[in-house]
Amino acid sequence: MFRPIAAAVSVALIAAAPTLAADKPYNAKVTTVFDHEIPNVPGKSMRGVLVEYGPGGSNPSHTHAKSAFISATVIQGRIKSQVNDGDVKIYNTGEDWVELPGAHHRVSANASETEDAKILAVFIVDTEETVLTIPDE
Structure with a gap:
């Protein structure tokens, strides 16, 4: 079972890598x-x-x-x-979707209350971008 990241670990992750997720993940690890x-492709990173x-x-x-x-x-x-105002969809293992620049990711959740789930998200982003995820306020 996953727990929210402890404050000391969060500080270490922020120092070592771009900001990835909201301050308070809910049974999620990023x-x-x-x-x-x-x-x-100068100026771009993956x-x-x-x-x-x-x-x-x-x-x-978040966006x-x-x-x-x-x-x-x-x-x-x-x-x-x-994503944006689209339908809420359930994706199974092996399925994928894309998010265009500026997209609003309204729902991002495990569809199961009993099993774990994992996503690999590949970002193509301006190299100087250091904050990858901005939670809604």
Whole structure:
């Protein structure tokens, strides 16, 4: 089962990597798994983010860095997602979706109350962007 990240760990993660998620994940863990500048696309980077949800886990409604184009793939379980004013959809292991720059990710949650779920989100983003996720206020 996942627990909210302790304050000391949060400070260490912020110092080591771009900001990834809301300050208070809800039974969710967010980890940068890679961060590479794209050599043939000056000023752009590709960042991989693993989002792990415990049973019933979610993240608050949010947007991403203004330059972020995101491809998200469910690598375990089932994910409930809503982008902008689209329908709430459930994605199964192996399914994916994209988020265009400026998209509003209204729902991001584990669709199961009993099993874990994981997403690999790949961001193409301006290299200087340091905050990848901005929670709604």
